[in-house]
Amino acid sequence: MLRAAPWLTAALFLGPIAAGLAGTLLPAFGWLPALGGTAVSLEPWRALLAAPGLGRAVLLTLGTGFAATLLSFALVIAFCAATQGRTLARRAQAALAPLLATPHAALAIGFAFLVAPSGWIARALSPWATGWDRPPDWATVNDPWGLALVAGLTLKEVPYLLLMAFAGLGQIRAAEAMRAAAALGYGPVTGWLKVVLPQLYPQLRLPLYAVLAFSLSVVDVALILGPGAPPTLSALVLRWFADRDLAMWFPAAAGAVLLLALVLGGILAWRVGERVAAAAGRRWIATGGRGGAGRALRCGAPALMGLLLAANAAALLVLLAWSFAGPWRFPEALPSAFTLATWRAQVQALAQPAMATLAVALAATALALLLALACLEAEQRHGLRPGRRALLMIWLPLLLPQLAFLFGWQVALVRLDLDGTAGAVVWTHLLFVLPYVFLSLADPWRALDPRHARAAAALGAGPWRVFWAVKCRLLLRPLLVAAAVGFAVSAGLYLPTLFAGGGRIATLTTEAVTLAAGADRRVLGAYAALQALMPLAAYAAAVAVPSFLHRDRRGMRPA
């Protein structure tokens, strides 16, 4: 039975994606019998191309997506190169977990609260530095160039890429390579770029593709921080899918396919860029230049990273500040009074989406843990060796634009008479929760000394007792961290909830994104703060529970 686990997982996983892609591709070419589309035609594409602002939307999508990815990558590389082997790197690592837990939407809303013309930064500087006694008439959020969108995405992607980079560095013995380079006279930054980066990059490749795909196709952050007329392609496509006129579904489907092409083409272009950069890097390495002390980068990169992490924290704080704010006139840096009035007024309205968020996240996480553990256990008991194809399958939902298969998947759910049910939402969340749960659990699970299991078996413990009493207990910490990651991912999902829930299941994320269009800052602050606090609480529990249970076990402390 356990042997079937990888296949069952693949079916649960690939089924919706295949059905979703087909269900988006067919309407893009006019085929959707339920809406009277019974002939294959290029009409949807004609309608798409005739849509006002499409060209600019495509340019915006490409510009913001690549800018955010390149910027995040550059910052992470600069930071890693500047801090290799320094305590700064370890400190940054400790700060990462809470930042990773923050949902995109909450962070984007908090970031808007920071940089808006009437935001915290302008308030902190006014009127003493700026002379403003009313907000300036600037477009610092929703700017037509998408700069706020790029900044918001970078803020969220950098912690993720940094975590992936740290994990990768742990596997390549970077310290030895650096010592060897230093002994040959290479400066720390040049040495890192020449000997560590080429080894690290393969480990970063898939996470980078995922960041690129996400940045090119993101919807919730684009709605909150991106330009409005025209918006990015993804926001435009969502607008058509949500149109009262169901005939708009045809150009919307064509737009989703165009988005898919942009993402796949974007990944391909990045791959080509990798080759070019690698060739240039080889020539650079061959010159034998040793580089200097790299003092500018060794000071500048950590400072920039510190600024970014501080902005992350400030974005969370400002949400809380607004949710507890009494009167708060413009140039004042803090509200003139703090009050529970907003929370009291909203507690009724918040309760239902909060419970829905909790229930869906718990169910999707439990299911993902079950499947991930079953796959990993099957792998060990039956000596399976998952190859590159299995790894790529795990990453698939993160490398495709959500819009490209969620619409088709929704159509399939309607056919199955499952749309708008809690089960459909959980299943759809699973597509995004499982990859993160699996990836964060697989390394520690596979790295566990197999002799523990052998020792237990020699004492008469059967495979299930070994699994439960030895493996799960020894790996309690990574197990709970994986669960917290899954919980955070689920709690932050916007489009999957929207499509699979058929508009009938509202979570804190869908409510917050809706409210971001113009609700009172206090109310919006409360929704976004709660949205951010739930995954944070999950992370805190994942750290605290093992520490408490193992308080008298020195051998169980984290290394």
Add this chain to the structure above:
Amino acid sequence: MSLVLEAPEITLGGRRLLALDRLAVPAGEVVTVMGPSGSGKSTLLAWVSGALDPAFRARGRVLLGGQDVSGLPPHRRGIGLMFQDDLLFPHLSVAENLGFGLPAALRGRAARQARIEAALAEAELPGFGPRDPATLSGGQRARVALLRTLLAEPRALLLDEPFGKLDVALRGRVRDFVFERVRRRGIPALLVTHDPADAAAAGGPVLELGDAAAG
């Protein structure tokens, strides 16, 4: 009760790692297998215990008291195993580790607890039950590991360089502790080592693996 390995032959990807005619370990005796690293000593023990990596192919039979156990999974063979590392479970206390080995057939909290206490007292570790294994000395950990193995009431014992990580002063004492208990229990034990002093202390027949595989 004796342990008999009948014509074991282990191959990896078509290459023969190890082949023996027959190896018999009488009850209460320690047979030592010696050989350079890479001669397949540990692989042989993995096969006997039933935990051979699926990458290997093995032929031959393991007979325990005349019964063929080759088809049984590791936990049903009743063959105890000790490694170079004690592998005490770090999440359990000393008593809980010992309790992990104690058969479920011994029922009742008090009875189990008493059995564990008795074992600890007999090993000159009285009152160590609630201790965190990470706070024990190397010699104490080795003794607890052996107690845990013996409490599972194995019908045979495999020793995979169990003294390799102990310092010289401790080595002799732990060795005596182990061998004395094997004799008292009257179970067959198979010892793998590269230390001639281990083989001498074991007192039983010695098999040089490099030679056997070649011949």
